[in-house]
Amino acid sequence: MINYASREITCKVVYYGPGLGGKTTNLEFIHSKVKPETRGKLISLATENERTLFFDFFPVDLGTIRGFKTRFHLYTVPGQVYYNAARKLILKNLDGVVFVGDSQLDRMEANLESMQNLYDNMAEYGYDLTKIPFVIQYNKRDLPNAAPLQQLQEALNPGWEVDDPAKQRVMPNPYHADENLVEQLSTGEWVERAPYFESVAIQGDGVFDTLKAVSTLILKSLT
Amino acid sequence: MPAGAGTWSFTEDDFAAITQSLQRFLADTNSRSALLVDRAGQLVATVGEQPQFDPTTFATLTAADFSANDQLAKLVGESDFSTLFHQGEKESIYLADVARRVILVVLFDNRTTLGLVRLRMKQAVQELTSVFDTIFSRGRDGGPAQPNVLHGADAEIDELFNW
Numbered sequence: 001m002i003n004y005a006s007r008e009i010t011c012k013v014v015y016y017g018p019g020l021g022g023k024t025t026n027l028e029f030i031h032s033k034v035k036p037e038t039r040g041k042l043i044s045l046a047t048e049n050e051r052t053l054f055f056d057f058f059p060v061d062l063g064t065i066r067g068f069k070t071r072f073h074l075y076t077v078p079g080q081v082y083y084n085a086a087r088k089l090i091l092k093n094l095d096g097v098v099f100v101g102d103s104q105l106d107r108m109e110a111n112l113e114s115m116q117n118l119y120d121n122m123a124e125y126g127y128d129l130t131k132i133p134f135v136i137q138y139n140k141r142d143l144p145n146a147a148p149l150q151q152l153q154e155a156l157n158p159g160w161e162v163d164d165p166a167k168q169r170v171m172p173n174p175y176h177a178d179e180n181l182v183e184q185l186s187t188g189e190w191v192e193r194a195p196y197f198e199s200v201a202i203q204g205d206g207v208f209d210t211l212k213a214v215s216t217l218i219l220k221s222l223t
Numbered sequence: 224m225p226a227g228a229g230t231w232s233f234t235e236d237d238f239a240a241i242t243q244s245l246q247r248f249l250a251d252t253n254s255r256s257a258l259l260v261d262r263a264g265q266l267v268a269t270v271g272e273q274p275q276f277d278p279t280t281f282a283t284l285t286a287a288d289f290s291a292n293d294q295l296a297k298l299v300g301e302s303d304f305s306t307l308f309h310q311g312e313k314e315s316i317y318l319a320d321v322a323r324r325v326i327l328v329v330l331f332d333n334r335t336t337l338g339l340v341r342l343r344m345k346q347a348v349q350e351l352t353s354v355f356d357t358i359f360s361r362g363r364d365g366g367p368a369q370p371n372v373l374h375g376a377d378a379e380i381d382e383l384f385n386w
Contacts, residue, residue, distance in 0.1 A: 001265045002232035002372065009373075010265045040279045045287075054287060057264075059279050063383040066372055070383065073264065073283070089290040093263035095230065212384040219380045222230065223373045 002068070002222075010071045011218045013211075014090055016118050017100035018110035019079030022139040022201040024056050026100060027074055029204045030211060031058050038062075052078040054086045062215060072215055079114065088121045096133035096218040097122075098210055099194075100201070101156055103138050103146035108155060115156055130160045133217035136196040137210045142203075149198065159191030167192075175213065231261075231324075233358050238268065240354045245270040245327075248347040252340050254331035259351070260285045261325050274330065281328075289318060289326050306344070308337070317341065319348050322355040 001010045015023040024044070031042045038061040045054035056076040063070055075094075077087040091097075099118060101111045122129050138152050162168055162182060168190040171182035175195055182192045195213050199206030233241075245257045249271045256271030258278065264286035266278050274281065289307065296304045307318040317329045317340050327348060331340055373380070 001230070001261060001263065001267075003238075003267070004232060004372075005235045005238035012263045012265070041277055043280055043283070054291075057280075057283050065376055065379050065383055068372055073279075085294055086291070089287065089294065092290060093261070216380055216384055219373060219383075220377055223371065223376055223380070 007067055008069045008071055009065075009219075009222070010073060011095040011215070012073045012075065012093060013096045013098065013214055013218070014094045015074065015076045015098045015100055016087075016091075016114065017079055018102055018107060018114040019051070019081075021079055021100045021102040021107070021111075021114075022199070023076040023079060023100045024052055025139075025201040026098075026137070026199075026207050026210070027056050027058065027076055029201060029207045030060065030074065033204065033208075034060055051080065052076055053083070054078065055090050065219070070215075070219065072211075072218075074211075081113065081117075084117065084121070087117070088124065091121055091125060091127070094127075094132070095221075096214045097129070097135070098214050099134070099136045099156070100199075101136060101138050101152060103140045103152060103198075104143055105145050105147045108147060108151075111152075111156055130192070133214055133221055134194045135210055135214045135217070136194050137199050137201075137206060138196065139199045139201050139206075141198045141205075142200045153193075153196065157193050157196055159193040162190040162192050175209070231359060233267070237354060237358050241268050241351065242270055244347060244350045244354070248329075248343055252329075252331070252343045253335040254329050254340060255334075256330045258282065258285075258328040258330075259321075259325055260328060262286055262290070262323075267325065271330075285318065285326055285328055289320070306341075310337075317344065319344055321348055321351045322359065324359060325351070325355055327351060 015026055017023050031039060040059040042058040044056045047053050059071055059073050061069060061071050075090050077090045099115060119129055136157050140146060170180050173179040173181045181195065184190050197206045197210045199210065201207055241259060249257055256269065256274055258269050259267040260282040261267055264283035266282040269278060292304050292307055305320045309316040314330060314332050319327045321327050329340055
């Protein structure tokens with residue numbers, strides 16, 4: 001939302017992913033590290049044992065552009081499968097999505113189920129995940145049973161086909177040298193992948209890189 | 224890349240029209256304050272007494288409250304619940320949908336009555352619906368779009384996140 005009266009740009013970012021994957025941990029780390037004067041209260045609609053029931057939320061100011069204060073509203077969704085009604089509500093009117101995947105091998109199925117659920121819920125609102133600012137974070141990279149990055153990429157970020165000839169040109173991945181976000185496969189097909197980051201959210205590794213990437217994509221989508 | 228799913232903007236003139244309508248409503252009903260919140264939970268305007276609580280948190284919970292009730296409505300076979308009422312011992316909250324995109328929230332106490340608030344709310348919602356229809360149709364129907372404040376600001380955006 002761009003408010004020309006108060007000169008503020010407000011954007012909604014949703015952290016999505018399987019239960020216990022680290023979505024709330026991402027928000028808690030950001031909240032603990034940004035200056036108190038730039039952030040609002042962290043509210044958590046959670047069960048007694050701290051599982052997110054509806055959402056966690058806090059607003060953060062990320063700076064001023066052209067005299068407009070940029071304010072981001074960060075939300076998590078409940079990850080557990082049976083909270084889908086609440087999860088879908090949070091997606092409404094979003095500006096960008098972060099998918100927080102759990103790197104552990106035994107969570108691969110939960111990751112895939114959650115990613116499919118994200119596509120389905122977005123589609124129900126008529127949103128196209130391939131056209132909305134979207135970043136993937138592979139969390140818990142420090143754990144011994146973490147899947148290799150390539151396996152996670154193949155499963156969760158295989159890329160979507162680029163049909164528009166104007167967009168069929170190699171776009172380097174600004175976050176990983178020697179990789180491309182848009183490229184032509186050996187089969188001749190052009191694909192685009194979402195930017196991705198590795199993280200250990202509990203220590204904060206990769207948390208701000210992810211936020212920065214999604215925020216940049218959102219603001220650039222407004223230019 | 225197209226703008227995000229929830230992107231919309233409003234001008235100072237829109238803001239003036241919204242504020243005028245809300246001020247008239249507050250005066251007519253003797254309510255304490257009125258807030259406008261968009262469905263994404265972002266605060267659009269506050270008129271009347273400045274609330275003592277954190278308005279951002281309040282706006283977020285309002286939108287969530289309304290969204291949850293929308294789903295409850297569907298479960299019982301209604302398309303939506305266009306208004307909600309939360310009654311407290313001293314303070315009460317009345318919420319109404321405006322143009323399916325914004326929520327009007329009225330805070331009132333025992334200096335007025337629910338009946339009066341509800342009666343005047345209808346007119347206020349009509350006025351606001353007309354303002355927001357104009358806002359949301361702008362640019363979309365070939366009308367004059369708001370000049371894009373971020374046009375060409377890519378370098379500044381990169382700099383902003385240069386933490």
